């Protein structure tokens with residue numbers, strides 16, 4: 001099943017796994033970023049690690065069996081299905097003891113991980129929802145206008161409008177007063193059509209809480225159309241597309257997603273640029289894993305920038321939950337730290353719990369030259 005709406009998260013949150021536990025599995029299956037061989041190696045490593053952890057857990061026999069069965073089912077699923085898996089991400093949720101199993105195709109590659117706990121782990125799903133913009137495509141030509149919603153890789157027709165605009169008369173022949181009059185008559189109809197469409201665009205944007213608007217309209221009409229947009233519409237307007245009323249939905253979708261990707265990439269680049277210049281002038285920014293973790297521990301981070309899917313092992317203090325790259329002893333508690341397979345993941349988790357925004361930057365970017373991680377700080381770095 002495709003992951004397309006918050007209601008799917010709700011379903012998972014509602015599932016009661018007691019007295020058993022829940023297994024949540026996330027895999028980046030984006031074959032444009034990595035070969036199938038690497039994807040296979042990644043899921044096998046995750047499963048092996050999880051099997052070891054289940055063995056070490058101090059749980060009743062039947063709870064352990066349910067967790068092991070989950071891992072077995074996930075393993076079988078991956079063996080049979082990854083070859084032909086098309087979506088860039090996969091999420092599996094299993095509780096064998098309760099006979100629950102759910103697979104989701106994700107529109108974006110998540111961080112690889114398995115979480116076995118009392119409840120299903122759905123934060124990566126919420127993160128994907130936040131990442132996707134809700135787009136409106138407004139397509140218009142002489143007589144027709146259409147509005148589409150594009151969200152989570154899906155397209156849906158919202159509304160359409162047909163106006164009675166007379167055909168353009170052929171010039172020539174009886175040029176003069178009569179044809180000029182007809183021409184003005186047509187222009188008035190056309191303007192009326194644009195006005196109605198612009199007003200409807202405003203209503204649709206307001207009702208559906210869109211993030212961005214894309215407009216498909218001929219260059220010859222655009223100068224007449226644009227001034228008719230409400231200032232709220234102008235704020236949402238992010239670009240023009242080639243699609244027109246009548247263009248196949250799959251083509252509209254493809255064009256909108258490409259433009260969305262381009263605009264998001266630009267936003268990311270601007271953010272990284274701002275980050276680098278802050279860093280270079282010795283302002284309120286920090287880079288590199290070790291220093292960034294230090295600033296997270298001391299509550300100085302304003303927001304976090306991480307290269308998408310960057311991961312590193314590290315240490316966590318079991319007492320104060322501070323994060324370290326390689327401290328064996330927590331400097332503040334003098335307690336022995338515990339090894340964790342992915343300290344970056346722990347950092348993201350901690351940041352989100354404290355409501356610190358986390359920006360995952362798609363590589364390649366300049367962030368890679370700064371250790372793949374950094375943060376804007378609340379105060380100037382010491």
Ligand SMILES: [Zn+2]
Pocket residue numbers: 317318319320321322330331332333334335
């Ligand atoms: Zn500590």
